[in-house]
C-alpha cells in the first residue's frame with residue numbers, strides 16, 4: 001500500500017480546501033486501483049485515448065481531470081465523462097469542447113491556461129488574450145462549457161523566489177479576471193497550480209488545486 005500512503009501524506013500536508021489531483025499519466029491501471037482501494041477518487045491524465053481507456057476499465061465513481069494540452073480532434077474521446085479540462089487556451093478548442101458537451105448533454109467545466117513560466121512554449125494565454133477571448137461574441141454564445149478558473153505551470157528551476165513570483169502572477173491574473181468577467185459567478189474559483197516539485201510553494205500563493213504525479217506514483221522515466 002505504498003501509493004495510498006503517499007496520497008495520505010500529501011493530504012495531511014495540504015489545507016482541506018486544496019484539491020489533490022493524483023496524476024496517473026503513463027501509469028498502469030493497477031496503480032490507480034491501488035489508490036482507489038485506499039479511498040482516492042480524483043485522477044489526472046494528459047492523453048485523451050489513454051484516459052478514455054482507463055475510464056472504461058475502472059470504477060465509474062472516479063473523478064477524471066484532463067490536465068495536458070488537448071487537440072481539438074481528440075475532445076470527443078473524453079467529452080462523455082471528463083470532470084474538468086485544465087488547460088484550455090484557445091477559442092477554437094472551447095468551441096469544440098462546447099460542441100462535444102452538447103452532444104453528450106453535459107456542461108463541461110474548463111480552466112483557462114496561462115503562460116507564467118520563463119520557458120518558451122506555444123501553450124497558454126496572457127491576460128490580454130484571455131480578456132479578448134472572454135469578451136468575444138464567439139465565447140458568449142457557448143452555453144455548454146463553464147470556465148471555473150485558471151491553470152498554469154511555473155518554470156522548472158530551483159529558484160524558489162522565481163517560482164513564487166510566477167504563481168503569484170497567476171493568482172493576480174485570476175483576481176483580475178474575477179473582477180472583470182466573473183464577479184457574479186461563484187463557480188469561478190479555481191487556481192490549478194503546483195506539481196510534485198513545487199506544490200507547497202503554489203499553495204502559499206493561493207492554489208486551490210494541485211496536480212501531483214511522480215511523488216505519488218514514482219518517476220515516469
Ligand SMILES: *Cc1c(COP(=O)(O)O)cnc(C)c1O
Pocket residue numbers: 023025046067068195196197211212213214215
Ligand atoms: C505531468 C504533469 C503534472 C504532474 O507532474 P509531477 O511533476 O509528476 O507531479 C502536473 N501537471 C501537468 C500539466 C502535467 O503534465
